[in-house]
Amino acid sequence: MTEITTAKPGSTEVWITGIGLATSLGEGIDANWDALTAGRINVDEKNFAPYVVHPWVQVSLDAQIPKKGDQRQMEAWQRIGTYAAGLALDSAGVKGNKEILSRMDMVVAAGGGERDLAVDTAILSAQAKGNSAPGFLNERLMGDLRPTLFLAQLSNLLAGNIAIVHGVCGTSRTFMGEEVAGVDATRIALARIAAGQSDIALIGGSHNGERKDLLVLYEFGDFNLRDRFAPVWAREQHPGFALGSAGAFLVIESKAHATARGAKPFARLSHVVSDMSPRKRTGDVTATLEQLWSQLGPREGGGAIITGATGAEPVTSEERAFLQKHADFAVRSTGTRFGHTMETQFALGLGLAALSISRGALFPAGDSSGVEIEMAGPPSQIVVVGAGHWRGEGMALVEAVG
């Protein structure tokens, strides 16, 4: 069993002061909140059939990425993220504030690798027709790859584009490694602010689920949800995740820094913990989640949990076993509502937790599985949970500022 890595809160209180969401439910916190409240889900069962995906709601990119040249230099996942990062900076009231942006730290959780599907299939078709000359692959790649595509494939170029478009240029770090990369990006940013190594940070990620190259990667492990959409908690007989499309970014800063510039908090980010369960035996993930839960500091009972549970097995059953031990908590699944956005799912959960606290209500339950119960009063503490489809577990405690 591995030990826990935790961002220990020092005396420095850290606030979430900006939220940027651009998802399959819409753009901005109001549109997302309204859709959650109405129980609306945006799912596409046709265009990638038999696979189910949650498509991104198109926006006017110019609003956050004013230069067409910048838009052209990115592929969809980077445009989604750069757009959402801009929304977060607007939300925090720091957009265009060069003094703050020049020392703002950025930790992005990213995948990458958007392929040119036409190039890939043309090469495979030529191979199937018997073209096996030495250098055949080289020749096709030299001739067919767009030079700028590479920059859309590099994981750290989401951060690079955010720096260029929005001027966030203190520091820039990109964490990879699927779901838990989003947890660790938050953990490190929080730890640095709590320890006085940083005052303000932009954290988050983005994901484009409308990608057949990604479906291939996850289909190797039979992880994709097929045929019909079902809530995450109703997939036991038909497991899998529906890839989602979303950008989710947060601005977090020390209370002192926020107060000095008159910024209002959505919520407080108190703890972030993560671990890598060995996942060798049934119950390993449940035990790891329980251990992480115990590291989150003092809590009142009867709070809420927002989880990025994927719907893939066996991890979702392991997580349900953990949730059953905390049945007095109102659970909400982001996977049901937004699909699985991989590196972005944790930041999405954090954003919704902070939003729920600031609006004084948890959004309604989303299915009849019994896992998601209604919550009567306003939430003062929400635990955000993420257990990766393959590896990596993490949690955060988001609290009302009080």
Next chain:
Amino acid sequence: MTAPRDKFGRPIVVVTGMGIVTSLGAGKAENWAKLTAGESGIRTITRFPIDALKTTMAGTVDFVSVDPFTSTGLTERLATMATGEALEQSGIGSKADFPGPLFLAVAPVEVEWPQRMELGRAIGKTDITYDDMLRVSSGGRFTPYHERFMFGSVAAHLVETFGTKGSPISLSTACASGATAIQLGVEAIRRGETEAALCVGTEGSVNPEALVRFSLLSALSTQNDPPQGASKPFSKHRDGFVMAEGAGALVLESYEAAVARGAPILGVVAGCGELTDTFHRTRSSPDGKPIIGCIQKTLADAGMTPDDIDHINAHGTSTPENDKMEYLGVSAVFGERAKQIPVSSNKSMVGHTISAAGAVEAIISLLTLEHQRIPPTINYDIPDPAIPFDVVGNSARDQRVTAVMSNSFGFGGQNASLILTREPA
């Protein structure tokens, strides 16, 4: 006796173990001997056909094999080798039980061509679509490829082998990744979260598509013959970098913990700094301000002035732009001393190990401090008159070295620098 804390009251971070693999060989001894002899690890590529390529050489690690071959598999193998050497030297923890977290600099992972072509062959028709690929991908026929091509797989396997604690962090800051991994370790120790950290940079991605991608950006040298002459940092006729493979692993510990267990102290990570360039996706701001700011932040972090630095282990990629901008940035901070401080680029010999470079070059900087001998910049026959650095050209130089600055600059505006010293200040 030296103080257990630095001048800012933070725990001092020391290096107690190092491991290295490059195209020159495996291990510190072999690498150091060849580096100081001015040998090149760059050779004509034999791993795959080179027909139709503009660049046909690289610093491949050909003496290590993985089966089945994937770049990600090689990346993992090189990291494992370097980490094994570092842990043996450090003597920290016990087998498969490293008492701290892993910070891993690693290239973004993708499904690779041999595996994609295997899918293509499994389809059994001649006009292939991605839907066909999806159809054959399911059902468990290619299950191992899921794990292999997860971004987190290299780190996950290193955790299983070496028993590092907590969630491992896989990171990319492009060509600065290795330096960022070290910086994350330094910060964690300074925060008091851990007494030790394993910081690894690894790169195994000399494959056709990676080579073509850099080629299409005109980033690579095309001086293929002789391959050993292609990487010529700070020379007038430099025309691009040379892709290379390798890995570097460092065991970082708090000085206090290292002393307490009687560990070998190989050097100190005295300062780290980073600053983002917002000018362009692949080019530096023409005014050099982000590089200047990065170097200044690093000096400030170490509590040092330019006068305290007596050697620069340059990023020195051998691209026309990088070497010029590095001189601009260094000279703006160091003034006239920029022409007097010995500067050298290890990339002239090992090539550009991309994600690993920051870690590989930090290790070579620490070996420089240990041996008081600066490895040369080879192929330095016709100096670029616009770059009047005191380049350690062609043969190693014996010199008193107390503090080395190691620079790393990458695509996406990533700039990071480290300052390494022999003894705690």
